[in-house]
Amino acid sequence: MASSSSDAAGAGRPGGSFRRPGDRVFSGLATGAGVTILALLAGVAIFLMIEAWPAITAPAEDIPGGEGLWHLIAPLAFGTVLGSLIAILLAVPMAIGVSLYITHFAPRRLSQTLGYIIDLLAAVPSIVYGLWGIAVLGPAAVGMHRWLAGNLGFIPFFEGPASATGRTMLVVGVVLGVMILPIITAVTREVFSQTPRAQIEAALALGATRWEMIRMTVLPFGKSAVIGGSMLGLGRALGETMAVTIILSVSGAVTLNLISSGNPSTIAANIALNFPESSGLAVNALIASGLALFAITLVVNMAARAVIYRSEQALR
Amino acid sequence: MSTASVASSARAPITHDSLPAWGPWAVVGGVLLAAVALGSATEVALGVLLLLGVVLSVGVVYVWSRAVEGSRRAKDRSVTIAVTASFLLAIAPLVSVLYTVLSRGLARFDAPFFTETARNVVGEGGGASHAIVGTLVITGVATLASVPIGIMAAIYLHEYGSGRLKKALTFFVDVMTGIPSIVAGLFAVALFVLFFGPGIRLGVMGAVALSVLMIPIVVRSTEEMLKIVPDGLREASYALGVPKWRTIVKVVLPTALAGIITGVMVAVARVIGETAPLLITTGVFSSMNSNPFDGRMSNLPVFAFNQYKFPGAIPEPYIDRAWAAALTLIVIVMTLSLAARLIYRRFGTDIR
Amino acid sequence: MSSAKSVEVSDLDLYYGSFHAVQNVNMTIQPNKVTALIGSSGCGKSTFLRSLNRMHELVHGARVEGSVILEGQDIYAPDVDPVAVRSQVGMVFQQPNPFPTMSIYENVAAGLRLNSRRMKKPAMDEIVERSLRGANLWEEVKNRLERAGSGLSGGQQQRLCIARAIAVEPEVLLMDEPCSALDPVATLAIEELIRELKVNYTIVIVTHNMQQASRASDITGFFNLEESGKPGRLVEIDETETIFSNPANKATEDYVTGRFG
Ligand SMILES: Nc1ncnc2c1ncn2[C@@H]1O[C@H](COP(=O)(O)OP(=O)(O)OP(=O)(O)O)[C@@H](O)[C@H]1O
Numbered sequence: 001m002a003s004s005s006s007d008a009a010g011a012g013r014p015g016g017s018f019r020r021p022g023d024r025v026f027s028g029l030a031t032g033a034g035v036t037i038l039a040l041l042a043g044v045a046i047f048l049m050i051e052a053w054p055a056i057t058a059p060a061e062d063i064p065g066g067e068g069l070w071h072l073i074a075p076l077a078f079g080t081v082l083g084s085l086i087a088i089l090l091a092v093p094m095a096i097g098v099s100l101y102i103t104h105f106a107p108r109r110l111s112q113t114l115g116y117i118i119d120l121l122a123a124v125p126s127i128v129y130g131l132w133g134i135a136v137l138g139p140a141a142v143g144m145h146r147w148l149a150g151n152l153g154f155i156p157f158f159e160g161p162a163s164a165t166g167r168t169m170l171v172v173g174v175v176l177g178v179m180i181l182p183i184i185t186a187v188t189r190e191v192f193s194q195t196p197r198a199q200i201e202a203a204l205a206l207g208a209t210r211w212e213m214i215r216m217t218v219l220p221f222g223k224s225a226v227i228g229g230s231m232l233g234l235g236r237a238l239g240e241t242m243a244v245t246i247i248l249s250v251s252g253a254v255t256l257n258l259i260s261s262g263n264p265s266t267i268a269a270n271i272a273l274n275f276p277e278s279s280g281l282a283v284n285a286l287i288a289s290g291l292a293l294f295a296i297t298l299v300v301n302m303a304a305r306a307v308i309y310r311s312e313q314a315l316r
Numbered sequence: 317m318s319t320a321s322v323a324s325s326a327r328a329p330i331t332h333d334s335l336p337a338w339g340p341w342a343v344v345g346g347v348l349l350a351a352v353a354l355g356s357a358t359e360v361a362l363g364v365l366l367l368l369g370v371v372l373s374v375g376v377v378y379v380w381s382r383a384v385e386g387s388r389r390a391k392d393r394s395v396t397i398a399v400t401a402s403f404l405l406a407i408a409p410l411v412s413v414l415y416t417v418l419s420r421g422l423a424r425f426d427a428p429f430f431t432e433t434a435r436n437v438v439g440e441g442g443g444a445s446h447a448i449v450g451t452l453v454i455t456g457v458a459t460l461a462s463v464p465i466g467i468m469a470a471i472y473l474h475e476y477g478s479g480r481l482k483k484a485l486t487f488f489v490d491v492m493t494g495i496p497s498i499v500a501g502l503f504a505v506a507l508f509v510l511f512f513g514p515g516i517r518l519g520v521m522g523a524v525a526l527s528v529l530m531i532p533i534v535v536r537s538t539e540e541m542l543k544i545v546p547d548g549l550r551e552a553s554y555a556l557g558v559p560k561w562r563t564i565v566k567v568v569l570p571t572a573l574a575g576i577i578t579g580v581m582v583a584v585a586r587v588i589g590e591t592a593p594l595l596i597t598t599g600v601f602s603s604m605n606s607n608p609f610d611g612r613m614s615n616l617p618v619f620a621f622n623q624y625k626f627p628g629a630i631p632e633p634y635i636d637r638a639w640a641a642a643l644t645l646i647v648i649v650m651t652l653s654l655a656a657r658l659i660y661r662r663f664g665t666d667i668r
Numbered sequence: 669m670s671s672a673k674s675v676e677v678s679d680l681d682l683y684y685g686s687f688h689a690v691q692n693v694n695m696t697i698q699p700n701k702v703t704a705l706i707g708s709s710g711c712g713k714s715t716f717l718r719s720l721n722r723m724h725e726l727v728h729g730a731r732v733e734g735s736v737i738l739e740g741q742d743i744y745a746p747d748v749d750p751v752a753v754r755s756q757v758g759m760v761f762q763q764p765n766p767f768p769t770m771s772i773y774e775n776v777a778a779g780l781r782l783n784s785r786r787m788k789k790p791a792m793d794e795i796v797e798r799s800l801r802g803a804n805l806w807e808e809v810k811n812r813l814e815r816a817g818s819g820l821s822g823g824q825q826q827r828l829c830i831a832r833a834i835a836v837e838p839e840v841l842l843m844d845e846p847c848s849a850l851d852p853v854a855t856l857a858i859e860e861l862i863r864e865l866k867v868n869y870t871i872v873i874v875t876h877n878m879q880q881a882s883r884a885s886d887i888t889g890f891f892n893l894e895e896s897g898k899p900g901r902l903v904e905i906d907e908t909e910t911i912f913s914n915p916a917n918k919a920t921e922d923y924v925t926g927r928f929g
């Protein structure tokens with residue numbers, strides 16, 4: 001569509017390659033804006049690199065903690081990934097369920113409104129989720145934490161001792177899951193609703209129940225969208241800051257124990273907590289950890305986009 | 317007959333016994349009521365019991381339906397319940413968040429909150445007017461920077477772009493929507509530190525960080541809106557001899573205007589509650605400062621965070637102020653989202 | 669092996685919301701015969717056809733009044749399961765619609781897997797082969813059963829869809845303009861197939877092609893629309909020969925001789 005309209009104006013008009021000055025200026029401005037954005041993204045990488053460099057090259061004992069950058073970042077990366085994995089495990093099945101409900105189960109005239117309600121989840125600022133997590137969800141989950149420690153304590157995740165405040169990795173994972181649910185749902189809902197009518201009717205005409213129809217058509221059709229959407233959600237969960245900063249009670253321990261009060265922090269939360277009081281090389285070290293986070297999320301997001309683009313191409 | 321045949325087993329009559337229409341819902345309702353009753357009697361959290369209740373009712377309905385209607389219908393029914401439950405479960409946090417923010421935020425949602433600052437406030441009283449002004453200024457500057465760049469880039473992508481630059485830009489704009497907000501903040505820090513030295517805190521640094529987050533949203537939504545402007549409109553204009561740039565400015569943009577405004581409002585709603593990038597760029601400040609180029613600048617999200625994180629000897633007034641700030645944010649964000657939707661409904665539908 | 673059945677349609681009225689699409693149809697569809705439905709565009713042939721396997725009600729707001737009796741059982745009775753109806757009344761659509769993510773084999777087996785999940789592999793193989801042979805497709809695909817069904821030509825895809833429909837051994841087979849997306853050679857192949865299939869099935873086929881109706885069908889029903897906005901009606905149904913040589917109704921004669929407005 002884009003190319004057809006530009007052809008219509010460029011080549012189609014009499015005068016061939018002649019372009020009015022107005023056109024030249026305007027298209028120059030538009031192109032300039034595009035280039036600016038690419039430069040901005042490159043700038044993010046470059047400036048982070050410049051400010052992280054002193055920490056990367058500094059001797060290990062000068063880095064906060066005294067054991068070098070790697071020992072600073074690794075436990076944080078562990079915490080980051082752990083919390084995000086819980087979120088993904090919870091949010092992906094939910095997102096599939098929600099998308100199916102909206103596209104194939106809910107009364108048709110409601111489905112748009114229901115989609116909008118799910119989108120509102122994304123509109124709630126993360127600081128509010130953080131306050132909600134520490135004030136409502138955490139305390140409400142204390143009983144369950146105790147139950148898990150008492151009954152499933154043999155599983156490393158629920159080893160305990162159970163936190164008395166609910167400021168645990170498990171609660172953080174749940175809150176992150178809630179936050180990324182609308183992101184995943186937005187992608188999967190769209191694709192589920194585009195399942196070709198002919199496919200759906202073919203399945204139903206064979207005598208499939210609604211669920212069998214979904215298994216035969218909607219889910220295979222939306223598979224890459226589910227993968228791509230989940231990775232987008234993962235990218236968001238990895239970088240989420242405030243909800244973790246507020247909720248998680250941090251000891252720095254590297255542990256799989258999800259329900260105790262001693263948790264690894266995450267890269268983002270560690271920056272938010274320590275940046276305001278840091279100076280000198282500590283700032284560089286925090287920026288270096290931010291650079292690592294940037295690299296991780298960039299890879300995840302690029303992979304997600306590649307998957308989504310491929311699935312969109314396949315639909316054409 | 318030796319040939320394999322479906323008919324022998326499956327040629328069942330087309331009539332069948334079925335559960336009464338109220339059956340499955342009665343099961344779900346009964347089990348959930350039991351869960352609520354149990355919840356008030358034990359210390360296990362209600363949410364967990366409801367969750368187990370859903371799982372249990374899926375199981376009960378499956379077994380019952382399987383006995384009466386066979387396994388295919390049983391599976392269909394279980395999935396229906398599970399999918400419906402997952403939707404209700406998904407909006408439960410939204411309801412809880414809104415209820416919590418409203419009930420706790422109203423305590424200090426009063427006139428002084430909007431007229432006074434936190435300057436020299438210890439304990440009760442004080443307000444967040446400085447933070448509100450700061451949020452408006454910072455978000456305003458970010459919007460002023462992002463909207464022209466975002467819209468022009470979208471025009472490039474849809475009206476002019478071709479080849480590798482277009483491909484790269486499309487891809488990286490999408491990738492950019494995934495940049496963690498804290499990284500955007502660090503970028504602003506790294507940029508300004510390089511020119512102004514360490515320790516610098518400015519309102520405009522926050523605006524730069526928010527712009528990084530806003531621009532891709534504006535580009536994407538504007539591009540979507542340009543896509544639904546019919547090509548016929550453009551061609552009609554070219555046919556009259558109107559140059560391309562004037563066609564875009566006078567025909568295409570006005571047609572897509574409602575959608576573009578909607579997109580901008582959604583983008584503003586998305587960044588106005590961002591806390592992390594502002595926490596490390598604008599710093600903490602308890603007095604009024606409306607100049608983004610002059611030192612620390614307060615804003616609502618950071619105000620809420622600090623009141624909650626660092627309460628005084630008597631924490632209640634601080635925590636009340638934090639919730640009031642959260643409520644203010646939610647009101648702003650929800651108003652923006654709803655208004656965006658209404659504008660689009662009211663003015664935007666005729667371009668489809 | 670499969671028992672063709674008759675279908676008795678009485679006082680059938682079909683609606684889309686408040687729009688009355690088809691009015692008061694009465695007909696008997698005879699077993700082991702091919703019944704062709706003809707009529708101008710928009711007169712409700714597809715709508716009628718889709719009411720015979722309860723696909724009509726899938727459209728939002730669509731309604732059915734009257735009865736469709738399949739071998740003594742009204743398929744619109746309250747205790748009837750539409751899913752069971754559809755597994756006994758198969759359907760082939762205008763556009764070939766194999767499942768794109770499934771292989772040729774899986775496409776044919778798709779319906780079988782629904783009903784007889786625990787069917788053994790050799791038994792399944794046998795039915796797949798029989799259905800593909802029945803659809804005159806076996807020789808062309810027997811060496812590439814694991815390839816995607818969507819990689820076949822249009823005519824092959826349509827025959828694959830027919831194989832998929834007959835694999836579950838329905839009693840009635842509905843076809844809505846099954847040849848309209850195909851070239852003449854593929855069309856003749858499908859017509860040939862239809863004549864073979866009536867040995868085992870009751871077949872109802874919608875077509876715009878007069879020659880096809882006269883070549884392939886035993887009975888022909890003519891639908892017409894008095895004017896647009898009014899519901900379509902069944903004007904006349906009779907032996908195909910009679911409809912094409914000596915119809916009772918003037919409108920039928922005009923239509924089959926090509927004099928329609
Ligand atoms: N999904 C629908 N919603 C509302 N009205 C419909 C729908 N499908 C068909 N109709 C209307 O019902 C009437 C009959 O349509 P139908 O598709 O049955 O015609 P047809 O005889 O099959 O035509 P054709 O030969 O073009 O396929 C038409 O007026 C059509 O506009």
Ligand SMILES: [Mg+2]
Pocket residue numbers: 713714715844
């Ligand atoms: Mg039709």
